[in-house]
Amino acid sequence: VSRLQRSWKCAGDVYLLGATNSGKSTLFNTLLRSDYCKSRAPDIVDRATVSPWPGTTLNLLKFPIINPTCDRIFRRQERLKEEATKTEDQLSTEEKKYLNQLKKQGYLVGRVGRTFQQQDSSTEIDFDPDLLSYSMDEDPRDPPKKHEEREEFTHNEVKDARWCFDTPGIVKEDCVLNLLTEKEVKLVLPSHAIVPRTFILKPGMVLFLAALGRIDYLEGEKPAWFSVLASNLLPVHVTTLGNADALYEKHAGKEFLKVPMGGEERMKEFPPLVPQDITLRGIGTTEAVADIKLSSAGWVAVTAHAEEELLLRAYTPKGTALVVREPPLLPYISAIRGARIPGTPAYRTKKPPSFVENLRTTGSR
Ligand SMILES: Nc1nc2c(ncn2[C@@H]2O[C@H](COP(=O)(O)OP(=O)(O)OP(=O)(O)O)[C@@H](O)[C@H]2O)c(=O)[nH]1
Ligand SMILES: [Mg+2]
Known part of the structure; x- marks a missing residue:
């Protein structure tokens, strides 16, 4: 003002x-x-x-x-x-x-x-x-x-x-929300503060965000961190390249991947996931190099070792926007995580500090 x-x-x-x-x-x-x-x-x-x-x-x-x-x-x-x-x-x-x-x-x-x-x-x-x-x-x-x-x-x-x-908002033609039913939109639009979910992936591993987005880690030397920023109601699943297609076939439209919902009938009319290759060069283990924005379903911040070159393949439903945002919106988001969950690529989640607490302790308005 x-x-x-x-x-x-x-x-x-x-x-x-x-x-x-x-x-x-x-x-x-x-x-x-x-x-x-x-x-x-x-x-x-x-x-x-x-x-x-x-x-x-x-x-x-x-x-x-x-x-x-x-x-x-x-x-x-x-x-x-x-x-x-x-x-x-x-x-x-x-x-x-x-x-x-x-x-x-x-x-x-x-x-x-x-x-x-x-x-x-x-x-x-x-x-x-x-x-x-x-x-x-x-x-x-x-x-x-x-x-x-x-x-x-x-x-x-x-x-x-x-x-x-x-003013009335500008409707984006390539927004995934346009493809979703009322029930599905309710799961995709966050109603509460997003808790970041970080996973450590080796080359050959695949991350699904519901059945609305997918990221393959195709080539690279070392593991990299993938922090998912999306509605807490959307499931994230990690699998291998070998199993990914079968997992999508079997579970898209069903409870395991949650959105879309409505089983095979629903998936018949739902556009297939289409890939786009992305190369990124890491800048260090504490700072993300880019966000991969999976239309309005959410985004994944990618953090990789310095100089490490990654080949990724990201997917969104056909006709919806996949965007690589570089630099990322929240470069240090992967630090907001708990301990590694043994035997899995996942870390325990941690709530980001609230803005109000920050405002109070720094004394700014
Ligand atoms: N978390 C969060 N939610 C917000 C914020 N501002 C608005 N919202 C929520 O976002 C949703 C959309 O807000 P609106 O103000 O209706 O958005 P709009 O741009 O006027 O939308 P249209 O009129 O449809 O174009 C509502 O559920 C709001 O409560 C914000 O700063 N943070
Ligand atoms: Mg409005």
């Missing part, structure tokens, strides 16, 4: 753009209740629908952007400074409960908060320089409205306003 106010000021309208389900409406609703929005607007503007289903927002929603006068920027900074010194202890029980709930779902949590509250006619009005400095777009003489009737903006409030828009 601070950066938008400093750099963009009120130069023009602002649009939240992005793929469906990327969190635009969540951000819109947060901005609606922040210093970015004119103080009266949250009561007038409808909140955007947030849902786990891609493509939920169909109409355009907008709120008027507040004009960041020098005085407002100053008061906002004062509030932020003050709040930075407060600890979580000062939150109400309800706020704490909400925060904990979000924390469990893997949200990056911070309180956005507002500096400028709506003028309430029943309370005494302190001297407010904004009322004088900004009578152009917010008319302080506006008579207070009765609570029952739906409030509306006055002509003065919106005539020169810039708006912030939520």
Whole structure:
């Protein structure tokens, strides 16, 4: 909010753009209740629908952007400074409960908060320089409205306003979610914080992410680490090159590989896995070299010994996007693991530290 106010000021309208389900409406609703929005607007503007289903927002929603006068920027900074010194202890029980709930779902949590509250006619009005400095777009003489009737903006409030828009998401044609049923999507879209699952694979081994993705480690000198970042409800299975095809044939569509579900009937209409070869050169045992993104089913961070050359073959259902993301999004993710489980290529899992704990201990906002 601070950066938008400093750099963009009120130069023009602002649009939240992005793929469906990327969190635009969540951000819109947060901005609606922040210093970015004119103080009266949250009561007038409808909140955007947030849902786990891609493509939920169909109409355009907008709120008027507040004009960041020098005085407002100053008061906002004062509030932020003050709040930075407060600890979580000062939150109400309800706020704490909400925060904990979000924390469990893997949200990056911070309180956005507002500096400028709506003028309430029943309370005494302190001297407010904004009322004088900004009578152009917010008319302080506006008579207070009765609570029952739906409030509306006055002509003065919106005539020169810039708006912030939520938009319907961009539908990606090559997204695996388009191929899935409602039940399957529920398993694929994470509903809780993802716990990374790391496996150590030798050349000749194969990793399946449900029946939606597959990675073969074809050639290389040494073992490498494969960290799966995907919904915790999707199974990961490791097998050998010799057994992989048979495993897929036997279990795709069934409980063992979970998604898709519906047995052979379902698999008849489901596109086959198609391969793509990938070569990577390791940069060391603590840092991943790349992410292999298996459409929206998840991604696998690959960590390999320095200078070690790997030949991989990755698969996603035909028509869906397989992307090699280099550099990886979370280079040190393979370190978030427990002890090796004896006799298997798997490591025990470990929960990543929560963002809130981090924020508190570093004292940043
Ligand atoms: N873990 C996590 N989930 C989020 C975050 N932001 C949004 N979500 C969740 O992601 C899902 C989609 O969020 P929306 O805000 O509806 O996404 P959108 O981009 O508006 O989606 P469309 O309107 O369909 O294009 C919802 O279940 C949200 O609760 C976030 O920062 N972290
Ligand atoms: Mg939306």
